[in-house]
Amino acid sequence: MSHHASLTAGDPDTLRVTLAGHPFCADLDGGHVRAMAEATSEHELPAGSLLLQRGHAADALALLLDGDVSLEVTEPGDDPIVLETLHGGDPVGWSWLFPPYRWLFDARCLTPVRLLQLDAAHLRGLIDTDPVFGLALTQRIGLLVVQRLQFTRAQLVEMTHHARA
Amino acid sequence: MPVLDVPTQGTLTSRPYQITTVRHQTHDIVTIDVAPQQHPIAFRPGQFDMVYVYGIGEAAISISSDPATPGLLSHTIRAVGWVTRALNDLQPGTRIGIRGPYGRPWPLQEAEGKDLVIIAGGIGLAPVRPAIVEALRHRERYGRIVLLKGARSPRDLVFRDDLDRWHADRGIDVHVTVDSAVRGWGGRVGVVTKLIPRVPFDPENCVVLTCGPEVMMWFSAEALLKRGVPPERIFVTLERNMKCGVGTCGHCQLGPVFLCRDGPVFSWPEVAGLLDVREL
Ligand SMILES: Cc1cc2nc3c(=O)[nH]c(=O)nc-3n(C[C@H](O)[C@H](O)[C@H](O)COP(=O)(O)OP(=O)(O)OC[C@H]3O[C@@H](n4cnc5c(N)ncnc54)[C@H](O)[C@@H]3O)c2cc1C
Ligand code: FES
Numbered sequence: 002m003s004h005h006a007s008l009t010a011g012d013p014d015t016l017r018v019t020l021a022g023h024p025f026c027a028d029l030d031g032g033h034v035r036a037m038a039e040a041t042s043e044h045e046l047p048a049g050s051l052l053l054q055r056g057h058a059a060d061a062l063a064l065l066l067d068g069d070v071s072l073e074v075t076e077p078g079d080d081p082i083v084l085e086t087l088h089g090g091d092p093v094g095w096s097w098l099f100p101p102y103r104w105l106f107d108a109r110c111l112t113p114v115r116l117l118q119l120d121a122a123h124l125r126g127l128i129d130t131d132p133v134f135g136l137a138l139t140q141r142i143g144l145l146v147v148q149r150l151q152f153t154r155a156q157l158v159e160m161t162h163h164a165r166a
Numbered sequence: 167m168p169v170l171d172v173p174t175q176g177t178l179t180s181r182p183y184q185i186t187t188v189r190h191q192t193h194d195i196v197t198i199d200v201a202p203q204q205h206p207i208a209f210r211p212g213q214f215d216m217v218y219v220y221g222i223g224e225a226a227i228s229i230s231s232d233p234a235t236p237g238l239l240s241h242t243i244r245a246v247g248w249v250t251r252a253l254n255d256l257q258p259g260t261r262i263g264i265r266g267p268y269g270r271p272w273p274l275q276e277a278e279g280k281d282l283v284i285i286a287g288g289i290g291l292a293p294v295r296p297a298i299v300e301a302l303r304h305r306e307r308y309g310r311i312v313l314l315k316g317a318r319s320p321r322d323l324v325f326r327d328d329l330d331r332w333h334a335d336r337g338i339d340v341h342v343t344v345d346s347a348v349r350g351w352g353g354r355v356g357v358v359t360k361l362i363p364r365v366p367f368d369p370e371n372c373v374v375l376t377c378g379p380e381v382m383m384w385f386s387a388e389a390l391l392k393r394g395v396p397p398e399r400i401f402v403t404l405e406r407n408m409k410c411g412v413g414t415c416g417h418c419q420l421g422p423v424f425l426c427r428d429g430p431v432f433s434w435p436e437v438a439g440l441l442d443v444r445e446l
Binding site: 069071073079080081082083084085086088090109111152155156158159160 | 287346352355
């Protein structure tokens with residue numbers, strides 16, 4: 002995660018409440034949220050900073066609270082292509098869950114961003130030791146991947162439609 | 167000049183209009199404003215005209231101007247074939263023929279007392295623009311007014327002035343997204359349907375007007391139904407090849423309906439089954 006991130010003060014209870022209130026955690030068991038909160042911190046990032054960098058270790062799950070982030074692919078000598086923008090309420094990335102645990106894209110803050118950062122090693126440890134939590138979390142990530150895939154397919158269909166016209 | 171409020175269904179005679187202004191919206195889309203050489207004719211948001219380029223042919227084009235000023239009609243046209251390409255090349259002063267208005271308009275009355283959600287993809291903003299203008303004129307009749315506008319890329323955005331003005335207007339909540347962009351665009355990137363689950367409106371008390379590529383309307387309807395919008399409150403406008411525009415030639419037939427006569431605006435239950443049939 003970005004070097005620009007500044008940790009914002011927050012006591013564990015407030016963090017747990019913020020985490021429980023994030024759409025990613027909707028309907029998640031209270032005990033599971035508490036376990037996740039143990040390795041959660043809140044951060045602020047300035048506009049323009051990189052939240053994730055392609056090729057770097059995917060060591061955290063970021064849950065956006067406020068602000069806009071763009072997922073980008075940069076080709077040398079060209080303007081970066083924005084694949085998608087993510088906004089308050091969105092989770093960012095799932096590469097932290099699957100080997101080789103490296104980010105595939107850059108994520109750049111378009112505005113000042115406030116986010117929760119959940120330590121990936123802690124989450125993977127919880128998944129290994131608590132199968133009920135593991136199922137709940139991987140189902141959530143599965144749903145996220147399916148939604149993004151559906152949006153990407155819709156995007157592809159629309160772009161092909163335009164290109165044909 | 168008096169404004170005629172004549173029922174034009176069945177009228178096949180085109181009337182002469184003169185182009186007053188040509189505005190280039192994108193590299194292949196223009197808006198042409200025309201003034202009638204005879205009496206202006208009233209229209210309702212969502213209706214279309216058959217626009218005739220003399221010597222070349224006719225095409226069905228939605229009216230994109232303010233219904234309160236029928237003396238100044240606008241049509242927004244994307245160059246795809248003979249007629250639309252010719253329309254893109256016309257200069258102010260040229261005369262064209264217009265017959266209409268035709269078709270079932272947007273059900274704005276049904277939206278009164280409810281949130282009004284408008285989803286427009288690409289040039290699909292043109293047919294809903296009169297509905298937005300009309301709803302904003304009678305702002306007190308509606309709850310929230312929300313516009314979700316999608317385009318392929320920032321350079322394909324139409325009606326930028328309107329979007330900027332509406333953005334600044336507290337009466338309407340405007341969300342613009344593009345399918346692809348390079349850094350510097352600064353706005354949202356992603357399909358317009360992605361906005362549907364997160365934008366504030368009351369799914370149980372709203373009317374949704376959608377216009378754009380059929381696939382976009384299909385994806386939108388799916389997302390709206392998932393959010394809990396009753397199917398009969400979702401309206402789409404369909405396009406098929408048209409010739410007569412008045413329900414006599416059968417060119418625009420989609421199963422049991424003639425789009426020119428029974429549409430082009432339909433509620434989702436009226437057409438959902440038909441859009442799934444590949445042969446239609
Ligand atoms: C109710 C209604 C409202 C419409 N409103 C508008 C409007 O506001 N603005 C507008 O620009 N068009 C609008 N259209 C679409 C327009 O009428 C058609 O595109 C028409 O066929 C254009 O005539 P043409 O002679 O230029 O092209 P044609 O000779 O009919 O077609 C040439 C080529 O373009 C393809 N083509 C035709 N239409 C489209 C399309 N819509 N998208 C992609 N490819 C196409 C055809 O398959 C063909 O290959 C509307 C259609 C309907 C039915
Ligand atoms: S265009 Fe002739 S019946 Fe519709």
